[in-house]
Amino acid sequence: MSGQRLHDAAALLAALVAPFLTALALMPFRGDLSPTNAALILVVAVVAVAAIGTRTAGAVAALSAAAWYDFFLTVPYQRFTITGREDVETVVLLLVVGMIVSQLSVRARRLRTTVITDAAHLTSLQGTVRLAEDGRSPEAVVEYVRRELVGLLGLRGCRFEYGTLMGGLPRLEHGGGLWLHRPGRITEYAGWPDGETELRVVGGGHYYGRFLLNPVPGALPPEQNRLVAVALAAQAGSALDTAGLAHPG
Incomplete structure (x- = not known):
């Protein structure tokens, strides 16, 4: 497996695991955390995955975050069922915000890579000019x-x-x-x-x-x-x- 494929596979695995572990870690505090705060913490996990992965990994992380928020942090617990309207709205917002933020994060990372690559290319071209000028x-x-x-x-x-x-x-x-x-x-x-x-x-x-x-x-x-x-x-x-x-x- 090439280095790029290995990186993409690792990012996809992180997209599945990171939101799960985050939601699991929030379980002891679910009585004290507001739904909004819990959702924001999961969004951070989504952004972390998107920052190192692909658009697909970011989208999977957003879906994973919404699913595990429902499973661990909404009543009834440990079931993929939502009964409260507020919880439904929070899950939908978590999914939408997570998707948007993950796409923006991936775009920003690619733009940064492009800028770095362009600078390296410019340096390479300038090197020949300097040699001729010298x-x-x-x-x-x-x-x-x-x-x-x-x-x-x-x-x-x-x-x-x-x-x-x-x-x-x-x-x-x-x-x-x-x-x-x-x-x-x-x-x-x-x-x-x-x-x-x-x-x-x-x-x-x-x-x-x-x-x-x-x-x-x-x-x-x-x-x-x-x-x-x-x-x-x-x-x-x-x-x-x-x-x-x-x-x-």
Whole structure:
């Protein structure tokens, strides 16, 4: 099981267990707690699950909280039955509020992750600019980009090859897609193909070489990562062109 699937499974388990344990812990105090306060405490449990899980986990946590509130904290106790109108209203509100808050929590977490990822990508792109501004050699820029590509795309390895188009390899294109061009046939990939993939380096309209990517088999990295990889390769091409290096005819 992949790390992401394991995380999602753990979040789903927490969605089932956390509200149950919270409601169970409130049992000794149910005579002193108002229905509103008890419901708010369960909402906190829902938010805690949503903060680490998926939308599905948040929704399951809200349903679980409403069910265990009914079972442990409303009369008749230890039965999934509600007789009081106030209790019915509280359960409905708990379910609605729990669903809304869990969705907002998941959205906020994803937004935070996106911001962090965008900042990392910007830092990576700025690194090549700084190297060029500092007068570093184009080889230093190429090496910097090569290292960045390994982390950005989750590669096993990456190497740069000057001035050759031999091999007919699958190619990471400017739009972030992965294609293999053959006479009379074009193949688009949804995952990494076997063997190496090329990312061409062009500067000033001239082809200088290519990064040969050695990926880990599996799904392609996010499109944003692939677009940043293409931008990094373009910066390497610009550095090579600015240096006035010879290029294939």
